[in-house]
Amino acid sequence: LGHGSGGTLTSQLLDAGVFKLLENDLLNKKHDGAIFNLSGKVALSTDTYVVSPIFFEGGNIGDLSINGTVNDLAMCGASAKYLTLGFVLEEGLKMTEFWEVLLSIKAACDVAGVNIVTGDTKVVERGKGDKIFINTTGIGIMHPKANIDAENIKTGDKVILSGPLARHGITIMSHRQGLQFESTISSDTRPLNKIVLSLLDEFGEKIHFLRDPTRGGLATVLNEIATDARFGIDIIQKNVSVEEEVIGACEMLGLDPLYVANEGLFVTVVDPTVADAVLSRLKEWEYGKMASIVGEITTDHPRQVIMKSLIGGRRVVNMLPGEQLPRIC
Amino acid sequence: METFHIHVNGIVQGVGFRPMIYHLAKKLNLKGYVKNDSNGVNIFFNASASEAIGFLKRIKLAAPAKSKIIAAELFRVPDQIYFDFTIRVEDNKASGKQVLLSPDTATCPNCLAELNDAKNRRYRYPFITCTECGPRYSIMNSLPYERHNTAMQAFTMCKSCRDEYKDINSRRFFSQTNSCTDCGMKLMLYNDATTIISTDTETILSRIKNNLQQGEIIAVKGIGGYLLFCDANNAQAIRTLRARKYRATKPFAILYPGIKSVQRSFELNDQEKELLKSPAAPIVLLVPKPWALNELAVKEIAPGLQQLGVMVPNNPLLELIGNDFGKPLIATSANISGSPIVYDDDDALNYLFDIADFVVSNNREVIIPQDDSVVQVSKYTHQQLIFRRSRGYAPSFLDYRPKTNQCILSTGAFLKSSFTLSVNGNVFVSQFLGSAESFESQQMYRQTLKYWLDMYEAKPKIIVTDMHPGYFSHKYAFEFAEKFDAKVKLIQHHEAHFAAVLAENKLIKKEEPVLGIIWDGTGLGTDRNIWGGEFFKYENNQMDRVNHFNYFPTIAGDKTALEPRIAALCILAESEHQPSGLKEKFTIAEFNNYHALIKNANLFTSSAGRIFDAVASLLGLCDKQSYEGEAAMYLQRAAALYVDENAFNMDGSYIKEWEADGPVPTAIMIRNILADVASGKSTYYIAAKFHYSMVCLIGGIAERLSINHICFSGGVFQNALLVDWIKTKYANKYQLYFHINLSPGDENISFGQLVYHESGMKS
Ligand SMILES: [Fe+3]
Ligand SMILES: [Mg+2]
Ligand SMILES: [Zn+2]
Ligand SMILES: [Zn+2]
Incomplete structure (x- = not known):
């Protein structure tokens, strides 16, 4: 990929490639911006994706950038409608790689049922980027029954985790550091909008809170919830599912799966009266077989997350202070 | 004839100070009274000026062995006439509390003799004590040291006990822990969390003996919390204990019935013998003689190690259990690996049946939980090394005089946590408070700290802590600073270690330079390594990392x-x-x-x-x-x-x-x-x-x-x-x-942090 002087290459790319591949009525109009009608309450979310490596087991930066923003909207209780797509490409990126990313973007949009309605591409000099950076911004329509707010959380609420932890983070780390495990571990990147919206359809306001445990992992999300809601959270380690091979990898690397990033998971805090029903609905979903009620909201130890460990003691699950500095003597 | 006031502070409560004063005053025919308050011991009396000075001198000379006088001062006060010399008990909550808490003390020889004397009314009473011995810190609710401020307040003395308490010639004169079979604590044998099968001492003791012989694991409430026991010669029982405690290879301590049996099985020098027999009665690391292998499942007790942790009974109940069994027992804090010692009765009943076959409790509350202290004397140069400072040593204060009365708290490190508090011109180092990753340890840390702050009505102005952002102590310092509107100061881990050993050896003002060899596992450095x-190198209050x-x-x-x-x-x-x-x-x-x-x-x-x-x-x-x-x-x-x-x-x-x-x-x-x-x-x-x-x-x-x-x-x-x-x-x-009095490990960090800040060190 050459540096587009005067944007010749860039616009060529856009015309020939991106537009054609991602075509839909709004994008085809080729305005400077997309023009459309929306009614009711909407949610707007943006995120920039700088993952390295750009290709990894289970996905690449392309589908990650679509799923990530779709999921952020879903966590607000909104159904993603339209996305914008911004690329920063580093000079030297292979066209084939770019196409592969683009194809995943297209596929992810189709699965999630969203359209890219406007976009932008910039090419920067070699060394000023890292192959591809992607920004996506999404707009979504709020589910009429959604009322997602930390203020709704109350003592006795159940905390449900939609699936097994730590796959994405381990995948990325293995690539970056050149690590190998007995069996390949793949990222869990996937859109969560459909399952979340179906839960909202059925359980409405009884779904008190939603969040996806991406960077910082489950531990970080639970601490944020505990802080925002001013309650404590009790977690039972036995109920937190992690796949065998991921446990093995974490053990080998000395990582705690609670702190490892995920891309296709969500945590929901629900009214105890619907907890079992939410769980069975989740288990019917193709990625929800390992969903579980991992814990409960409590008035004890406000703002603290405490985990009952497999061997019986209780551990304080803290927010991670940046890098994992050694602590034990 | 004038009226005088003598004020004594230091470790002067719970150590037989008032009875000593009483005896002395009677002997000198002085009239007046003595009372404890939160600042120490106060004596008001009528005397001539020279008599008063003489009295003060004799008090200093006659101070009981376990006391420690920091200051004793004589004042003239407005005249008042007394007709007798008495001990007064008042609930006086003066501010600016200065009195120092005394540590728990192992059963004294007199009480031991009575315990084993079939004719004594406390024969085999598992809670026998006197003014010389028994629990102190572990049962104290608040100052001053009076029965109503301790866990003993739940027990009303019977007539015989009360008579002893009032009799100046009795060893139990003014003994706040005084009790007997009729009026004191009762053992309770639980078969499961809700069923008490016996409260009869002899039934329970014989059940303990028999079931230990059968290889069972038994939880018993001691002084600082619950302990687990099993036969130290039964490999299978020890393996079961390891499995239930999730404790793979970490060595267990062994309880021997007495010094004689320890001597038979271990190389024991005088210093080690003194330690075992001392009022602190710690676990002492000893090298077994070949003979000991006949009575100990050594491979299961301390895999791969040369030395074993040995103790002798430090309270009457252990004395009875140890002697009835007659052979060495594994004795270890009742907890799941990584959690602190269980001391609350409800917790014990909820959790300990996962480990123990039955639980022996009693109805006196443990207020401050403590583990057994661990000490070693090095083989060749007889250097005493403290590995864990807890029951028997804590909370004795350290002989370090802060420059000001400002209240300073330092929160320590991570594993092997402790805190240090400087208040009203005294410096206290808490006991070992466990590995701070577990919630229970953090709770214990918080509770113990709250207890101390309440006890001394202290509000820290400065909180000193480690630089490491991932330590509980570091987070807690900031949380606490917000609460008390205090400032936080961060001290590098190894500089704190150095400051601690400098202060213990009174080298802070040393003219010549001092080299600090500070070797450990991990601490965050100022260069982020x-x-x-x-x-x-330490010189002129300045520390430099020279290599x-x-x-x-x-x-x-x-x-x-x-x-x-x-x-x-x-x-x-x-x-x-x-x-x-x-x-x-x-x-x-x-x-x-x-x-x-x-x-x-x-x-x-x-x-x-x-x-x-x-x-x-x-x-x-x-x-x-x-x-x-x-x-x-x-x-x-x-x-x-x-x-x-x-x-x-x-x-x-x-x-x-x-x-x-x-x-x-x-x-x-x-x-x-x-x-x-x-x-x-x-x-x-x-x-x-x-x-x-x-x-x-x-x-x-x-x-x-x-x-x-x-x-x-x-x-x-x-x-x-x-x-x-x-x-x-x-x-x-x-x-x-x-x-000297602290462990070389991270238990000393809190003290070092305080010293570093308080003495104005730089680096
Ligand atoms: Fe250290
Ligand atoms: Mg995001
Ligand atoms: Zn005694
Ligand atoms: Zn009595």
């Missing part, structure tokens, strides 16, 4: 500390050829992965602890540890076996020379060790030569800097052999200073 093998072990990479998190084989890999990362055998310690995937992680590492360490670990692994002694210091203990044992044969004779150091201003060349040392391994030298020899090399470094640096005073701190100096070797080699050449 992980320090651990540090050399400091350190050359940095080597370490992988993120605690993995390197847990697996000595990884420490070995880290140290050898930059080396051209890796020794044969190293790769075989790993699976192929592990090896490749760790190799990759180390190659990309962005964390570097100078940890002396990791160097010990690496050498232990390279010698095939330990590749993964299940408790802190395990690998270093195996390495120490190997070296000790060499020294047993060859004394401290060694043919040289693994580090011969190094660049004038460069860091200690860790890699050269390891390379030389590997050469000896490859040429088939014995493990014992190599382990010893490694110890010796570390010893030589100390002299090398002291010589370069021309310093004559050398201090030692950090967990590495729990290694008694290393200490012996240092003292053997340098005691005549240098002034050497070790910790």
Whole structure:
């Protein structure tokens, strides 16, 4: 990929490639911006994706950038409608790689049922980027029954985790550091909008809170919830599912799966009266077989997350202070 | 005839001070009264000026053995006439509390004699005490030390007890813990969490004896919390205990019925004997005689170790259990590995049936839980090393006078947590408060701190803590600072260690420079590297890091500390050829992965602890540890076996020379060790030569800097052999200073933090 002087290459790319591949009525109009009608309450979310490596087991930066923003909207209780797509490409990126990313973007949009309605591409000099950076911004329509707010959380609420932890983070780390495990571990990147919206359809306001445990992992999300809601959270380690091979990898690397990033998971805090029903609905979903009620909201130890460990003691699950500095003597 | 007031402060409550005053006043025919308040002991009396001065002198001379007078002052006060001398009990809550809490004290010989005297009314009463002995800190609710402020307030003395309490000629005159079978505490035997099957002492004691003989595990509420017991000669029972406690190889302590039986089975010098018999009655690490193997399942008790932790009963209940059983028992804090000792009765009943076959409780509350303290006397130079400072030692204050009365709190480190509080001109160091990762330990830490702050009505103005953002103590400091509107000050971990040992040895104002050898596992350094093998120079209140072990990479998190084989890999990362055998310690995937992680590492360490670990692994002694210091203990044992044969004779150091201003060349040392391994030298020899090399470094640096005073701190100096070797080699050449009342490990960090800040040190 050459540096587009005067944007010749860039616009060529856009015309020939991106537009054609991602075509839909709004994008085809080729305005400077997309023009459309929306009614009711909407949610707007943006995120920039700088993952390295750009290709990894289970996905690449392309589908990650679509799923990530779709999921952020879903966590607000909104159904993603339209996305914008911004690329920063580093000079030297292979066209084939770019196409592969683009194809995943297209596929992810189709699965999630969203359209890219406007976009932008910039090419920067070699060394000023890292192959591809992607920004996506999404707009979504709020589910009429959604009322997602930390203020709704109350003592006795159940905390449900939609699936097994730590796959994405381990995948990325293995690539970056050149690590190998007995069996390949793949990222869990996937859109969560459909399952979340179906839960909202059925359980409405009884779904008190939603969040996806991406960077910082489950531990970080639970601490944020505990802080925002001013309650404590009790977690039972036995109920937190992690796949065998991921446990093995974490053990080998000395990582705690609670702190490892995920891309296709969500945590929901629900009214105890619907907890079992939410769980069975989740288990019917193709990625929800390992969903579980991992814990409960409590008035004890406000703002603290405490985990009952497999061997019986209780551990304080803290927010991670940046890098994992050694602590034990 | 005038009226005077004598005020005494220090450790003066719960140690028989008032009875002593009473006796003295009666003898001198003085009239007046004595009372405790939260500032100490106060005596008001009629006398002439010379009589009053004489009285003050005699009080100082007659102070009971367990007391410690910090100040005793005489004042003239407005005249008042007294007709008798009495002891007054008042609930006086004066502000600016100064009195010091006294530690729990093991059963005294008089009480022991009564316990075993069939004619005594307290024959086999499991809670016998007098003014000389019994629980203090563990039962104190608030100051001053009066019965109604302790867990004893639930028990009303019967007539006989009350008579003793009032009788000035009785050992129990004003004994706040006084009680007997009729009016005191009762044992309760629980078969499950809700069923009491007996409250009869003899029934319970015989049940304990019989079931211990059958190999069962029994939980018993002691002074500082619940303990677990099983037959120390029953390998299967100990394995079961390990499995139920999730405790793989960490050694257990052994309770012997008495000193005589310990002497029969262990090499015991006078110092060790005194320690076992002392009022603190700690666990003492001892080397067993071959004979002991007949009565101990040593492999299950302390796998791979030369020394065993031994104690004798420190309270009447243990005395009865130990003597009835007649043989050594495993005695260990009742908890799940990593959690603090269980002391609350509900918790005990909820959790302990997972470990114990039955639970023996009693109806006196434990207010301040404590573990047993652990002490060692080094074999050759008889240096006393405290490994854990808790029951019997805590909360005795340290002989360090702060410059001001300002309230300062320091929150310590991470594992082996403790806090230190400076209030009203006194400095208190808490007991060992457990590993602060567990919620229960953090709760215990918070509760103990709250107890102290309430007790002294203290509001910290300054909170000092470690730089490491991941420590509980660090987070807690900020949380607390917000609550008290206090300032937080961060102190580097090893500088705190150094400050602690300087202060314990009264070297803060030393004119000459002092060298600090601070070796431990991990502490965050000011350069964002992980320090651990540090050399400091202290002069004019200023600390400078003058040298350190050359940095080597370490992988993120605690993995390197847990697996000595990884420490070995880290140290050898930059080396051209890796020794044969190293790769075989790993699976192929592990090896490749760790190799990759180390190659990309962005964390570097100078940890002396990791160097010990690496050498232990390279010698095939330990590749993964299940408790802190395990690998270093195996390495120490190997070296000790060499020294047993060859004394401290060694043919040289693994580090011969190094660049004038460069860091200690860790890699050269390891390379030389590997050469000896490859040429088939014995493990014992190599382990010893490694110890010796570390010893030589100390002299090398002291010589370069021309310093004559050398201090030692950090967990590495729990290694008694290393200490012996240092003292053997340098005691005549240098002034050497070790910790006195504190552990060299991270338990001393809180004290060091406080000292560093309070004495205005710089670095
Ligand atoms: Fe330390
Ligand atoms: Mg996001
Ligand atoms: Zn006594
Ligand atoms: Zn009585």
